[in-house]
Amino acid sequence: MxxxxxxxxxxxxxxxxxxxxxxxxxxxxxxxxxxxQTVDAYYTGTLDFTLENYQLAIGQFHFARYLFNSLIVSGTVTVMGLAFATMAAFAFARFRFAGGNLLFAAVVATLMIPSHISLIPNYLSLARVGLLDTYAGLILPAISNGFAAFFLRQYIRGIPVALDEAAYMDGATPLQVLWRVIVPIARPAIFSMGLFIFISEWNSYIWPLVAVGDEDLYTLQVGLARLYKVNPGEDVVNWPLVMAASTITILPILLGFIFVERHLVRGITMGAVK
Amino acid sequence: MLFRLTPYLLVLPLMSFIAVFTYIPIAASINLSFREWDFLSPTMPFVGLENYRLLLSSHEFWNSVRVTALFAVISVPIRLGLALMVASYLVRETLPSRLLRGALFLPSVTSTVSIAVVFSWMFATDYGMVNAFLVSLGLGRVPWLQDPQLALWVVIVVNTWKQLGYDIVIYIAGLQAVPQELYDAAAVDGGRKAHVFRRVTVPLVMPTTYFLLVVSVIEAFQIFTIVDVMTKGGPAGATDMLVNMLYRVGFTLFDIGQGSALAVLLFILLIALALFKSRVLGRRIHYEA
CATH class of the missing domain: 1.20.5 (Single alpha-helices involved in coiled-coils or other helix-helix interfaces)
Incomplete structure (x- = not known):
């Protein structure tokens, strides 16, 4: 049309x-x-603008720290998640090996497994090795992404094998084929999956809530929920302050969204329809 | 030799993380569900099915089951119905339709905590936007989140607002796969819009509807964040979903055994739904080239 x-x-x-x-x-x-808005302007319905809420949120209420934590955690999960998923996807798409089908089935099955089943055991096992209240504790359980591995495997299967074979002829190793041939061609799919992983991790709430008690390691989501629910020393919620914190929480995704909407929608619909 | 090892080395990192953080925890949950433990005591005695018995005879558990099921049964048809109607208007690739799609899709990638906080303000009794609007119409203030009759509806509204854009995007993909000739034929036959919608659009996107139906029911049974931020399960348990109860039992009461039993029951339910989905969807043919 x-x-x-x-x-x-x-x-x-x-x-x-x-x-x-x-x-x-x-x-x-x-x-x-x-x-x-200033707090007074908010309650009286007048127009009086200020940056004070942001100064308060960033300074006194540590949202600069939470932003940093969220970036570290989501960034690491995205990079490692993509690397692991791409490597496995390449193996599942291009190699026939004993147990390969079974392992792939185990990856696909994770798409059906609800994450709450691992909440208590992961908490207990990370507590045992002393990784609660650490970045590692926030990151490690989120790294394996069965959906990304499945999605990329389907994508790589669509790439002509002749390209791999030509590279092997020229004496390339499997890792070189992956890095020089597959990854450049699959870049749009990898990019879509990267966005998908980053956004899910950025917005994830229940695991960071469980895994971290130390305020210095709060992610934005946990920090925002705390700020709203525990309003220190006040009877009424300081709404303008809470909204400044909320804006800080959504801003990175909001700004990114404008540039990547297409990729995102494509990733989501491909995952659903196939 | 190295060549034969290559695939195993490539899948090793992913598989070991999946094993450690997904599969072993399932076994651990089942094991813990047969034990009594408070996270501190040095022993965790085996108590058989006691945790399940306690759970299944508690009012709290059945209340959570009822509330969660009610949430799923009400919110899913609303989401899908609205989404299909909107999607059938936005299916064309024009500028207005693309702009509106973008706007509708935005909440589904936005932080759920932020959304829950913003809507807590919208529905706040004293300074909320909704009540301000009602007052300006000469009506009284409504205690949206304090009234057990209303709180669940607020949760449904917020969840619908967040998820609608995702459903629309999926429906648009489904609609675009429907051959245009079918619509042209219906138009030639003089079909009215509502009629074409009911007789052509709805049947042809059935595969998409099945997909969304099962996915959103599974998702509905896992709702946690909106409730945790907005109502904490209250008032009087009126919005106490299963995962919110799991969090409370496991992480504030530290009743590891009963929390695990609850997790296992929910797990069995969701796996059954997921298997139902792959059975049903596996047999459906997609209307695409």
Whole structure:
């Protein structure tokens, strides 16, 4: 179907769609607006803007620290998760080896396994080796990503084997084939999976809630939930402050989203339809 | 020789992490569910099915089952119905439709904690936006999150707002696979819009509907974050979902045995649903090239 943006009436449609979208996103947009209001202005309904809420959130309430923690954890999980998933996907797509099918079935089965079943055992085993309240404790249980391995394996199978064979002829090792042939071709799929892993890890809540008691290691999600639920020394929630913290929590994804929406949607629909 | 070892070395990191953090914990959960332990005492005696018996005879457990099932049964049809209607309008690749899709999709990649916090404010009794609106219409304030009759509905609204965009995107992919000729034929036959929707669109996206149905039911049974932030399961247990109960039993009461028994029961339920999904979906043919 041809794009028909120029037909009469479509400009009105565009504006209507924009208005509909803004209305739908109103709660989120208003929370960002509120984060720039002074507390007095918020309660009296006047207009008085300030950056004070952000200064408070970042300084006194440690959100700079939480942001840093979230970046470290999500970044590490993404890089290691992608590396492990890509290596395994390459093996499952290109090698026939004893036990290979069984191992692949074990990977696919993890897609059905709900994560809460491992909550208590992972807590206990990490406690035993002293990894609670560490970055490693936050990161390690999140690294293996069966979905990414499955998705990339399907993608790699679509790449002509002749390309691998040509490289082997030239004396390449399997790792070189993976790195020089497969990875460059599969880059869009790897990129989509990277986004998928990063966003899920950024937003993950229950494991960081369980695995960390030390405030210095809170991720943004845990920090925000705490700030909202425990409002120190006040009877009423300081909404503008909470909204500033919430904005800090969603901002990286929000900014990224504008650039990568297409990749994201493609990754999600490919995973669902195939 | 090295060549034959290569695939094993390549899968080793992923497989060992899966073993340690997914498969061994399943066995550990089953084992712990037969024991009594508070995380501190030096022994963990074997108590057989006692944890299951206690759980299945507790009012708390059945309340959680009821609330979670109610949540799933109400929220899933609302999500899918709304999503299909919106998707059938947004299926065309025009600028307005792309803009709206982007806006609707955004919440599904946004932090659930943030969303729960923002909606806690929306539905706050004293300074919330919803009540401010009601007051401006001359109506009274409603204690949305304090009223046991209403709190679950608020959770459903928030969850729908977050997930709708995902459902829409999946439905659009399903709709785009439907041959355009079918719509043209229906239009030639003079079918009205509502009629075409019911007789052409709905039957043809059935495979997508099955997929979304099972995925969202499985997801609904795992809801935790929205409830943890907004209501803590309250008021009076009115929003106490199964995973919220699991968290409370395991990590605030430190009743490891009963928490594990609960985890195992939920696990069995969700695996059954997932197997049902792969059986049913495995036999369905997708309408795509």
């Amino acid at each position: 041809k794009p028909d943006e120029t037909r009469p009436g479509n400009r009105i449609l565009t504006w209507l769609a924009l208005a509909g979208g803004l209305l739908f996103l109103f709660p989120a947009l208003y929370s960002i607006f509120m984060s720039f």
